[in-house]
Amino acid sequence: MSDIRPVMLFDSGVGGLSVLGAVQRALPQAPIVYVADNGGFPYGTKTEAEIAARVPALLGRLAERYDPRIIVIACNTASTIALAQVRAVLDLPIVGTVPAIKPAALVSQTRVIGVLGTDATVRQPYVDDLSARFAGDCTVLRHGSAALVQLAEAHLRGEDTPDHAYAAALAGLTDQPGGEAMDTVVLACTHFPLVQDRLAAVAPRPLAFVDGAEGIARRTAYLTQGQDWPDAPAPGTALFTARFDVPDGLRAALAGRGLPEISYL
Structure with a gap:
């Protein structure tokens, strides 16, 4: 049987979609779960302590729910503050994002x-x-x-x-x-x-x-090299951490990037 575990991309909002395209080009058969932490958005105005506490705990919950094969923290702020803590608590590959x-x-x-x-x-x-x-x-x-x-x-x-x-x-x-x-x-x-x-x-x-999108995609492909992928991956999912009425424009933008399914944590 093929391995249906997804690649998970995580950001405070929709910014990680700029990384998603590069990952999809590098791994076209990868099932995708894209997580937007709109419940904690924006990260850039929060303290380091707030981000260091929120991100590892949230990714721990998400890893239990979706069993991803790899997590890409497609957020510079979360990566520069919480990457080490996330790697310490999760036993799977974690790719961070750093200023290029x-x-x-x-x-x-x-x-x-x-x-x-x-x-x-x-x-x-x-x-x-x-x-x-x-x-x-x-x-x-x-x-x-x-x-x-x-x-x-x-x-x-x-x-x-x-x-x-x-x-x-x-x-x-x-x-x-x-x-x-x-x-x-x-x-x-x-x-x-x-x-x-x-x-x-x-x-x-x-x-x-x-x-840094292309470099992140290359690293993600390297860390999943040799793994099995579904012959026909399921449509990608966009998951939001807080419920809201998704505007038509955003819904269309997500679907156009291979994320037609919308879910909530």
Whole structure:
């Protein structure tokens, strides 16, 4: 019999959908359970203690319910704060998401890199460590934008979102000292690739945007190498941790990404 255990992707909201596509391309036969912790959303404005307590406990419940073969924490904030705790309590492979500072340093010509994430992510010592290890010859600017997370959620629901709101988020980097030389932006929140085209459209000059989705997918494929998969996987499930009336726009966006089934914890 084929192995029907799913790949589970976890995020505070819909941001992890930017990682889902890369995972589906790498593992087209994988059953998918996508978890949006809308009951705890947003993570970026919470304290480290709140996230460190919530995420491992929640993933423990989800692992018992769905028996995933692997969990992808498709959330920079949750990964930079709670990844070690999750790995300590769950006996299965866990893939985290970290700011893509290393690939950004490889492509930057001006050696000025921006890290655009949530407030909780950009203040983490982990970002200091990545910058020192992989971008030691670069100026690394940081900006946390809770507003951009909300914009990405609204955008995926099909709502109109104004250009000036995206411009304000990007200005948090470009208006800093040295920002005029920045040529590469790390999208250090999985929500942000969902609106990358909007950010590019309002940028004062051409910028390269870098995220970690492809690397996460490669790691997920590597850790499941040689495993059996269903010949015809079941339709993917989007699970929300709190009940709400799913807007038609969001329902269509989920179905278009292979998640026609909606469930609640």
